[in-house]
Amino acid sequence: MKGSGFTFLGLIFALLLSSEAIYQTQNRLDVYRTPEKALEEMVYLPDGKVLKWASLGYTNVLADYLWIKSVLYFGRHTADDDNPFFDIIKKKYKLSENPTEETPKTAPSADSSFDLRHDPRLHAIFYDFRSRGLAPFIYPLLERVVILDPHFVEPYIFGGLYVLMDTGQIDEAFHLLEFGYQHNPDRWELPYYLAFLHLFYRGDATTALNYLKDAVVRPDAPPFVQSLSLALSRRLNKTTVVVDYLKGIYSSTSDPDVRNRILSVLQKINADRRPAIVAR
Amino acid sequence: MLELQNVQKSYATGLFPKKVPAVRGLSLHVHKGEVFAFLGPNGAGKTTTIKLILNLIFPDSGKIFIDGLPHQQKDARKKVGYLPDQPYFYDYLTAREYLIFSAQLYNLPRSLYLERIPDLLEKVGLQGKEKLQLRKFSRGMLQRLGFAQALIHDPDLLILDEPMGGLDPIGRKEFRDIILELKEQGKTIFFSSHILSDAEVISDRVGILNRGELVRQTSLAEIFDLEVESIEISCRWNGTPPPEEWPPNCTGIRQEQQSTVFASDEQSAQQAVQWVLENKGRIVSVTPHRKTLEDIFMEEMQN
Amino acid sequence: MKPIWIMAKNTFRETIRDRVMYNILFFAIFIIGISLVISSWSLNQQVKLVKDFGLAAMSIFGLLIAIFIGIRIVYQDTERRTIYMLVSKPIGRWQIILGKYTGLLLTVLVNVVVMTISLLMVDFLIETHIDWGLLSAVLLIFFEIMVVIAWALFFSVFTSPMLSAILTVLIFIIGHLSPALKLFTQLHPENTTNGILLFLYRVLPNLENFNIKTAVVEHLALPPGAITNAVLYGLAYSTILLIFSAQILERRNLK
Numbered sequence: 001m002k003g004s005g006f007t008f009l010g011l012i013f014a015l016l017l018s019s020e021a022i023y024q025t026q027n028r029l030d031v032y033r034t035p036e037k038a039l040e041e042m043v044y045l046p047d048g049k050v051l052k053w054a055s056l057g058y059t060n061v062l063a064d065y066l067w068i069k070s071v072l073y074f075g076r077h078t079a080d081d082d083n084p085f086f087d088i089i090k091k092k093y094k095l096s097e098n099p100t101e102e103t104p105k106t107a108p109s110a111d112s113s114f115d116l117r118h119d120p121r122l123h124a125i126f127y128d129f130r131s132r133g134l135a136p137f138i139y140p141l142l143e144r145v146v147i148l149d150p151h152f153v154e155p156y157i158f159g160g161l162y163v164l165m166d167t168g169q170i171d172e173a174f175h176l177l178e179f180g181y182q183h184n185p186d187r188w189e190l191p192y193y194l195a196f197l198h199l200f201y202r203g204d205a206t207t208a209l210n211y212l213k214d215a216v217v218r219p220d221a222p223p224f225v226q227s228l229s230l231a232l233s234r235r236l237n238k239t240t241v242v243v244d245y246l247k248g249i250y251s252s253t254s255d256p257d258v259r260n261r262i263l264s265v266l267q268k269i270n271a272d273r274r275p276a277i278v279a280r
Numbered sequence: 281m282l283e284l285q286n287v288q289k290s291y292a293t294g295l296f297p298k299k300v301p302a303v304r305g306l307s308l309h310v311h312k313g314e315v316f317a318f319l320g321p322n323g324a325g326k327t328t329t330i331k332l333i334l335n336l337i338f339p340d341s342g343k344i345f346i347d348g349l350p351h352q353q354k355d356a357r358k359k360v361g362y363l364p365d366q367p368y369f370y371d372y373l374t375a376r377e378y379l380i381f382s383a384q385l386y387n388l389p390r391s392l393y394l395e396r397i398p399d400l401l402e403k404v405g406l407q408g409k410e411k412l413q414l415r416k417f418s419r420g421m422l423q424r425l426g427f428a429q430a431l432i433h434d435p436d437l438l439i440l441d442e443p444m445g446g447l448d449p450i451g452r453k454e455f456r457d458i459i460l461e462l463k464e465q466g467k468t469i470f471f472s473s474h475i476l477s478d479a480e481v482i483s484d485r486v487g488i489l490n491r492g493e494l495v496r497q498t499s500l501a502e503i504f505d506l507e508v509e510s511i512e513i514s515c516r517w518n519g520t521p522p523p524e525e526w527p528p529n530c531t532g533i534r535q536e537q538q539s540t541v542f543a544s545d546e547q548s549a550q551q552a553v554q555w556v557l558e559n560k561g562r563i564v565s566v567t568p569h570r571k572t573l574e575d576i577f578m579e580e581m582q583n
Numbered sequence: 584m585k586p587i588w589i590m591a592k593n594t595f596r597e598t599i600r601d602r603v604m605y606n607i608l609f610f611a612i613f614i615i616g617i618s619l620v621i622s623s624w625s626l627n628q629q630v631k632l633v634k635d636f637g638l639a640a641m642s643i644f645g646l647l648i649a650i651f652i653g654i655r656i657v658y659q660d661t662e663r664r665t666i667y668m669l670v671s672k673p674i675g676r677w678q679i680i681l682g683k684y685t686g687l688l689l690t691v692l693v694n695v696v697v698m699t700i701s702l703l704m705v706d707f708l709i710e711t712h713i714d715w716g717l718l719s720a721v722l723l724i725f726f727e728i729m730v731v732i733a734w735a736l737f738f739s740v741f742t743s744p745m746l747s748a749i750l751t752v753l754i755f756i757i758g759h760l761s762p763a764l765k766l767f768t769q770l771h772p773e774n775t776t777n778g779i780l781l782f783l784y785r786v787l788p789n790l791e792n793f794n795i796k797t798a799v800v801e802h803l804a805l806p807p808g809a810i811t812n813a814v815l816y817g818l819a820y821s822t823i824l825l826i827f828s829a830q831i832l833e834r835r836n837l838k
């Protein structure tokens with residue numbers, strides 16, 4: 001009886017000792033696991049094409065996994081008051097107290113009559129690249145996501161708009177959206193956002209309008225696309241383009257309200273223009 | 281009932297496959313209604329022979345017939361009940377399910393096998409275990425179930441590979457009894473064993489296999505008729521001391537009150553008995569020692 | 584026909600009670616459920632994620648179950664020699680193969696149905712309606728498993744259980760990489776070994792034929808005949824493997 005009592009105590013003692021050891025050693029290890037470490041950059045990921053084959057048919061889940069990783073990565077690396085890592089980011093990247101406010105450096109606008117980039121009301125929203133340089137891996141990540149799953153639309157919008165607004169990586173945003181545009185001929189979002197980017201970040205209304213025309217005829221395009229394209233077209237001086245564009249919309253829509261509006265705009269144009277146009 | 285004609289089987293083994301004969305020119309004949317014991321040391325080819333009979337492996341040459349039918353035919357297999365060496369079954373089936381499965385493979389009508397199964401289980405000593413999953417069966421229990429599935433379709437020929445393996449003495453006796461009972465029903469039984477004592481008790485004929493060759497085939501009656509090795513005479517002396525010399529052709533063990541005399545043949549035995557009586561001794565027993573199966577077996581092994 | 588059915592019933596009975604299979608199954612359902620949590624980090628992509636995860640889990644676990652129970656049956660037959668009991672009865676060896684295959688398929692079917700139900704339930708929770716299109720992806724997942732089991736059975740008639748398992752996993756991997764063979768020949772038409780590569784492409788299973796998960800989840804149009812042809816491909820391919828397996832078993836000296 002006494003023997004088994006000793007054994008029992010011995011076992012309890014061993015258990016307690018081990019638990020304490022686990023606790024202590026974990027603490028010691030955790031000292032080195034600073035929040036800085038948590039921000040450690042993405043280590044090497046293989047190329048999208050390699051990943052595609054390596055996923056053995058499970059491309060979707062891998063894309064989803066990388067998508068979640070992208071979202072989390074971006075969340076950690078943006079200069080945002082909400083971000084618990086903000087102080088560390090500030091220190092790490094030596095952010096000034098005043099966030100940058102500069103216009104995006106791109107080629108001069110093809111048509112400066114409505115280059116929106118100099119509109120001061122829009123600066124705070126679209127050109128305030130507070131997180132410039134803070135999330136260098138976001139576009140490589142997103143690129144891999146869309147290579148794995150080209151029809152996954154959210155990453156294009158995320159990278160093409162939200163990330164761009166924070167980090168100012170215009171070329172990468174264009175690249176991403178163009179990839180999506182090529183692979184998704186039945187999605188209105190891609191040309192819509194491309195139009196947006198051309199208009200706001202390259203000051204190129206003509207290209208923007210072309211993309212908008214494209215977006216309008218795609219399935220499930222919402223009405224505001226049409227209204228945006230209309231609004232834009234009104235600022236163009238190139239009437240023939242407008243007339244063609246309107247005719248295109250007219251033939252592709254069965255909405256009587258839109259048709260009436262188009263008719264009324266056409267009539268207005270007629271009133272200012274030579275009859276030659278009307279005859280067409 | 282079972283006939284093998286000049287069956288040959290070799291295996292190719294080793295890195296540079298070299299043909300090793302497992303069974304050489306084996307011919308034997310088992311008559312209907314007899315119990316045939318197929319004996320031999322480990323590696324002699326007993327299991328190989330049985331596998332050949334059951335079409336588990338294919339002979340290089342030679343023919344095998346079961347009740348006159350070529351052994352590969354399904355009709356031939358219908359007549360055979362087989363109990364392999366160290367039987368295993370599917371872990372998660374119950375005893376009852378396994379027996380039903382076997383019965384269905386033999387195409388037995390449902391009412392028939394449902395009736396038979398409880399009796400069979402009782403016969404092999406597994407009553408009450410029908411709902412138990414086979415993974416919970418001990419080695420001995422598996423052996424018993426193996427016997428049951430061999431009997432489920434009431435076959436005319438039973439082929440049992442080491443049937444007593446894994447059984448305790450009670451189990452062995454039970455199996456022996458079952459075999460004898462089957463024999464009385466007119467079944468033919470062919471079994472292999474290396475437990476000679478079992479073979480002695482139940483078989484009619486014996487075949488000894490050594491290194492793939494059938495070196496001896498005899499009936500037990502023949503064995504017992506021949507070759508009395510010695511006759512042991514046990515006697516007691518009443519008061520008078522035992523005589524100094526043994527009778528001619530005899531040796532013995534001498535003790536105070538009793539002696540044991542070994543006479544080499546019947547005639548010397550007669551003389552020995554008289555010698556005891558003449559010396560005022562009393563005969564306690566006279567026991568002929570014949571060659572046992574074991575003796576014969578060992579003889580063949582040494583050849 | 585009847586012995587095949589008897590064999591199938593018993594294989595089913597034996598495999599459906601396998602403890603490890605249940606562990607794998609519960610784990611699969613757990614993963615399907617857990618996707619509800621994980622997907623909440625995905626910026627409104629919950630529906631897509633839940634479906635992607637669910638289908639992938641079904642595919643992977645379905646295969647795991649298939650390989651696992653298939654190999655266990657093989658193990659019992661070869662190492663424990665339960666096959667002696669079968670072959671010595673009046674049943675043809677080819678009937679044994681077909682019966683085993685059918686039994687295994689039935690067990691996998693039950694597992695797939697259970698997983699499908701949990702997937703649809705989770706889908707309903709997220710979307711408040713059920714996307715029945717998921718069923719076509721499930722159907723092809725089942726046929727993919729069918730082909731893989733046929734391979735496992737094929738290997739089992741002439742190699743050990745361990746080797747069968749390894750080779751089956753290899754076949755799975757190769758099966759998903761096989762389109763690369765064809766692609767290579769199309770990109771490099773001048774290559775001299777193209778004949779061999781194309782031959783390999785035809786002989787090895789193209790498991791990507793059964794992969795319509797992307798299209799189903801993102802509601803894309805499938806090319807015409809995608810499902811029908813995949814089903815027929817699966818049936819034809821399995822048939823060939825079964826024929827080979829049966830032939831090999833017929834000729835084999837059982838150890």
